[in-house]
Amino acid sequence: WGLRWVWNHPEVSLLLSGMGAMEQVKENLRTAETALPNSLTADELALYDEVRQCYRSRTKVNCTKCQYCQPCPQGIVIPEWFGAYNSAFMFNNMNRMANFYERSKAQWGDPGACVECGNCEEKCPQRLPVRQLLRELRTDATPKQQSRAAISGMSTSFSDAIGILNSGNPKA
Numbered sequence: 807w808g809l810r811w812v813w814n815h816p817e818v819s820l821l822l823s824g825m826g827a828m829e830q831v832k833e834n835l836r837t838a839e840t841a842l843p844n845s846l847t848a849d850e851l852a853l854y855d856e857v858r859q860c861y862r863s864r865t866k867v868n869c870t871k872c873q874y875c876q877p878c879p880q881g882i883v884i885p886e887w888f889g890a891y892n893s894a895f896m897f898n899n900m901n902r903m904a905n906f907y908e909r910s911k912a913q914w915g916d917p918g919a920c921v922e923c924g925n926c927e928e929k930c931p932q933r934l935p936v937r938q939l940l941r942e943l944r945t946d947a948t949p950k951q952q953s954r955a956a957i958s959g960m961s962t963s964f965s966d967a968i969g970i971l972n973s974g975n976p977k978a
Contacts, residue, residue, distance in 0.1 A: 813843065880921060
């Protein structure tokens with residue numbers, strides 16, 4: 807479907823596609839033989855637009871993983887972190903992101919180590935606000951731990967709520 811969409815554009819005369827096996831080469835050649843400019847129907851184009859809108863609505867960071875932001879002076883592998891962040895957001899697994907964040911810091915560097923030098927933003931062809939996005943990633947991926955004071959405050963609030971329900975007086 808992706809190749810057919812690209813070939814549908816009359817201005818495209820060359821398409822480079824990453825292939826790792828001969829079967830993929832053959833499949834791409836079969837597609838190229840039948841995918842002509844302006845060959846997609848209005849219904850097919852509408853479906854492409856619908857899928858694109860859905861995908862974009864579930865993408866947190868519009869990073870293409872081009873690697874231009876690398877190397878980060880702090881050793882943060884920004885494209886990998888943004889890919890993981892997108893996957894967690896796309897599949898509504900933000901609760902797992904905290905565990906993943908802790909496990910992956912050794913391999914991809916700690917986004918919390920960002921000193922906000924801005925080198926990455928200067929190099930990013932998408933002009934992403936990388937520093938801000940790394941802060942958001944850290945916030946979303948940091949386990950939400952409640953202090954003992956907050957927990958005991960919740961207990962008191964719960965007790966007060968029960969008292970209100972029973973008597974109308976919070977201290978009853």
